[in-house]
Amino acid sequence: MYFQGQKTLRDVEEAVHKIRASLQPNTTLDTSKELDSLQLLDEAQAGVRMLKAQLGNVSAAYGEIQIRSDGAARGAVQDGCSDVLTKLFRGWRFFGGNLYYFSQERKWWDDAEQFCVSQDSHLTSVSSQAEQEFLSNETKGEDHWIGLTDLGTEGSWRWVDGTEYRADTSRGFWEENQPDNWHQGTGGREDCVEIRPRKLNTWNDANCTQLSRWICKQAHGLAGL
Known part of the structure; x- marks a missing residue:
């Protein structure tokens, strides 16, 4: 889930970069379309910030899991990790x-x-x-x-x-x-x-x-x- 999130983040950042490039001064978009594109850009950037924060949260939890998993049974680690990641991706x-x-x-x-x-x-x-x-x-x-x-x-x-x-x-x-x-x-x-x-x-x-x-x-x- 974490690595899927990283890939999604890279894809979103690439899309934001393309949108920004399309809005350079030489753009041929009319004013209304340009404003729509700018709004989409703002929304995409907000999504990038949210996803980065979410991945940072998951990364911190994963680090804690690694520390606590020393000497623990593998099954308990897997079950606990699954519960933590599920809650994190639900907004905890x-x-x-x-x-x-x-x-x-x-x-x-x-x-x-x-x-x-x-x-x-x-x-x-x-x-x-x-x-x-x-x-x-x-x-x-x-x-x-x-x-x-x-x-x-x-x-x-x-x-x-x-x-x-x-x-x-x-x-x-x-x-x-x-x-x-x-x-x-x-x-x-x-x-x-x-x-x-x-x-x-x-x-x-x-x-x-x-x-x-x-x-x-x-x-x-x-x-x-």
């Missing part, structure tokens, strides 16, 4: 040995978690400043559910993937005066957490029935290799 992102999915749809927090579970993952936990920055950058300014909740016991926060919640190291990730357990204008409880990149990359507790995008994390997705 690779970072720090984990796989992440950033939704375009919006769901309640519980429905979002159920979607993640169906993908052998959970709503994401956050364990470091580097991971927080990665998630914030990838959300492109949109609020997203993460896997932090105090459902069941008010004020007792936990990550749904089983990661230990550490109040001391997480304090800097919360928005000022949050969590406050106050659902503005409607009353009710706020037991689920969203990452709000528009607000200095911080967390906010919100009502779990609020519709929002979400982030799944297949934690240590290559650990089984």
Whole structure:
């Protein structure tokens, strides 16, 4: 899949080069056709950038696979590699040995978690400043559910993937005066957490029935290799 992607990239880059050459000042195209060609060129260049990013992501994951495959059974390596590559080509992102999915749809927090579970993952936990920055950058300014909740016991926060919640190291990730357990204008409880990149990359507790995008994390997705 990786080498097929490389070949596709070369083919696309060659096509972009030909289009650019055809739009030199001596072109005989009329204005409307030239504008159409320019638009196609912009779209092709955007496709090249996207494909390069995707291949870079696959390359990073492949390097991790090679490292982790030392001493592992061949069958486990093949199965794990297949799962990783399938997710990457479906739009999952690779970072720090984990796989992440950033939704375009919006769901309640519980429905979002159920979607993640169906993908052998959970709503994401956050364990470091580097991971927080990665998630914030990838959300492109949109609020997203993460896997932090105090459902069941008010004020007792936990990550749904089983990661230990550490109040001391997480304090800097919360928005000022949050969590406050106050659902503005409607009353009710706020037991689920969203990452709000528009607000200095911080967390906010919100009502779990609020519709929002979400982030799944297949934690240590290559650990089984």
